[in-house]
Amino acid sequence: MRGLIKQDGFNFAFDPRACESCASKCCAGESGDVFASDDEIAAIAAFLGEDETATRGIYFRKARNGWLAKERQTKRGFECVFLGANGCEIYAARPAQCRTFPFWNGMNERLDWLAQECLGAVI
Numbered sequence: 001m002r003g004l005i006k007q008d009g010f011n012f013a014f015d016p017r018a019c020e021s022c023a024s025k026c027c028a029g030e031s032g033d034v035f036a037s038d039d040e041i042a043a044i045a046a047f048l049g050e051d052e053t054a055t056r057g058i059y060f061r062k063a064r065n066g067w068l069a070k071e072r073q074t075k076r077g078f079e080c081v082f083l084g085a086n087g088c089e090i091y092a093a094r095p096a097q098c099r100t101f102p103f104w105n106g107m108n109e110r111l112d113w114l115a116q117e118c119l120g121a122v123i
């Protein structure tokens, strides 16, 4: 497991070891937009061993600015359609948006939110 991750330009660090005990908080809770490009959807379909068109139809919805992973409503609020009992079911093929969390543009201005949402954030 990797240690503390830092990235230039961000006023916090991230400890990925926290992911083991946070119950995928960043994939559930408030409704959120998880974007996937055409290439990422193709990669997810390949990972799942499913047809690309079917994958797009089952797991994604078209938005004005691209494709978004569908959500389902649970006791926790909204969850990404790919979130399973043991975490992300497409982890190896998850979109860049998920791979790069919490190092997102504008996150320096949302440190209070990040501290609440991400156990691994070191601020």
Ligand code: SF4
Binding pocket: 026, 027, 034, 069, 080, 081, 082, 083, 084, 087, 088, 089, 090, 091, 094, 095, 098
């Ligand atoms: S694709 Fe995977 S990592 Fe990304 S929000 Fe959904 S469950 Fe979480």
